[in-house]
Amino acid sequence: MQAHASRQPRTLFLDTHDVARLIGILGLPACLRGLVDTLRADYLRWPEFDKEARIAAYTAQGTIELMPITDGTHYSFKCVNGHPGNGRYGLPTVMAMGALLDCDTGMIRLLSELTLSTALRTAAMSALAAQVLARRDSHSMALIGNGAQSDFQALAFACLLGVRDLRLYDVDRSASERLARNLAAAELPGRALSVRICESTAQAVRGADIVTTVTAFQGQTRVLDDSLVEPGMHLNAVGGDCPGKTELDPDILRRADVFVEFPPQTRKEGEVQQMAADFPVTELWRVLAGDAPGRARADQVTLFDSVGFALEDYSALRFLQAQAQARQVGTWVDVTPGQADPRDLYGWLQGELQGLAALAL
């Protein structure tokens, strides 16, 4: 990178340290709250968005997906992977980056890491859904799958839903121990968290108000069996998010009221991929808008069949952009040449080369 010409149209770049710093400045609870507010505001503008199911490339090891969306003013996309076997390379299961562009000109305004941001927005989205779907008096949550996303799910439900009793289960006990250690050290506003590591999913789920499944496994598993689901529970199913990858016993779907982000995508990728194409689902935005009921009865089983939708990354990118600019976090980079005459790209290149030649003298 080198000093830039004055006309250069510049792009704000947030690397993973910048996003960490922003979270540090705001504090994680405020960050989650800010994201929930942004998500709610954007979901309430649902009809304004040009939406499509994400575009995925599937390989034996995992998936790589592109998630574009636009409201005609801003355009965003995320590029994200899901590779459950990445641990053997010392790499996370999920990694992501994305960008925010102006629709008027196509100019790239923001280029950002989205790995931390995905963990945050996914947890914020789960909390937003639970606010309208879980029982008001919910205070206990079973958390099945204790990997990278799970800390953020736990903290979002603690900060935003008043959950204070967490029961952890993971097939790998060291994952639960890791999570329990982090939660013990987390400073949370209000009452302390009670955290218990369980020996089985059944033990974790019994009597819980909310059940969050956030496991990574390539294939159809039954992380949660229908026999474990009790009346009044809210299920937050986060891990099943691509074709051939589900977490729930299909009997659960028959019993629960199912809420989804964007049906054309969820029918391919979510738990409802196990059901017929006309299986009834409710779009979450309609509940937020007051157009459709969320939870109607205390004994109803509600299910948020989360897969992650492009709008959530749009919200995250807009939130990051606003916060980073207000707090002067990030670096300005040149991903667009800065020719004075827009047609003179070649002339700009020649100017750069002359500048470099002069430097070399």
Added chain:
Amino acid sequence: MQAHASRQPRTLFLDTHDVARLIGILGLPACLRGLVDTLRADYLRWPEFDKEARIAAYTAQGTIELMPITDGTHYSFKCVNGHPGNGRYGLPTVMAMGALLDCDTGMIRLLSELTLSTALRTAAMSALAAQVLARRDSHSMALIGNGAQSDFQALAFACLLGVRDLRLYDVDRSASERLARNLAAAELPGRALSVRICESTAQAVRGADIVTTVTAFQGQTRVLDDSLVEPGMHLNAVGGDCPGKTELDPDILRRADVFVEFPPQTRKEGEVQQMAADFPVTELWRVLAGDAPGRARADQVTLFDSVGFALEDYSALRFLQAQAQARQVGTWVDVTPGQADPRDLYGWLQGELQGLAALAL
């Protein structure tokens, strides 16, 4: 950006100055040759790629497109816009960025500007097509539309096809004057270029061996009328590249043999969008592979109906990656957190925050 932990999986970042520097190190002719070689090698692997038409968002002012592709080992995407009215904001019509990922892990290896790279790869692709489609004795080219792409088209045909007689036409004469100035100053191997600014498309095209159209206009125009097309000409139609945006009189398509990149995309976006869905086209990769004839007769009219396909950006990104690593150009950035335990994203975040707090003391 800040100093990184040792385990951080890093991403090579090439901004527009880095790509300019690479072009400077290699020299533009060698760069174009290297790209043509990479494009040919990748087009010969055509069946290995998982291909799809690009995903576009259309607004009143222009288009924003995502172009993904993978061969199962590497995954690439480009994000590119086309906004013919951008000049009024002092911005180029076309701007782009993209990335290269490992399929095994989803790790982002390269993040790069692709504005310069698009101009180069488009010109290299046009030259590659002309090598099998234009008459061997071609030495004159009409260049209609003298904007940002045109200098690179002119130089690619001069360096790689032996074109030495260029006739320029643009509705805006100052665009042609700009291009002529740049071409007069360009140092080219071999014989000098003769460059003439013409008063009309007809004047530029008359007697030319090759006609390149590379105009930007939102809508269906007839940059080239059938009456101007002479037997034996090769037409390189670059500007018409999205639905509702074409450059050629449909009568030309009926008369010419039409060669395309990826038919499902070109039938939507190329000149052939004006024809029926079963209009005969030949996939260029078949010609390169020797499976289909290119030019068969001296009096045949050949047309490369170029729209720009994801494979070309894959090739450009792979070429940039190899060259940048060999010459140590670019910056290593952290778009992926570097937690030692892949599941401990939250722990990594806490470590970052403690590091920042220590710095602030």
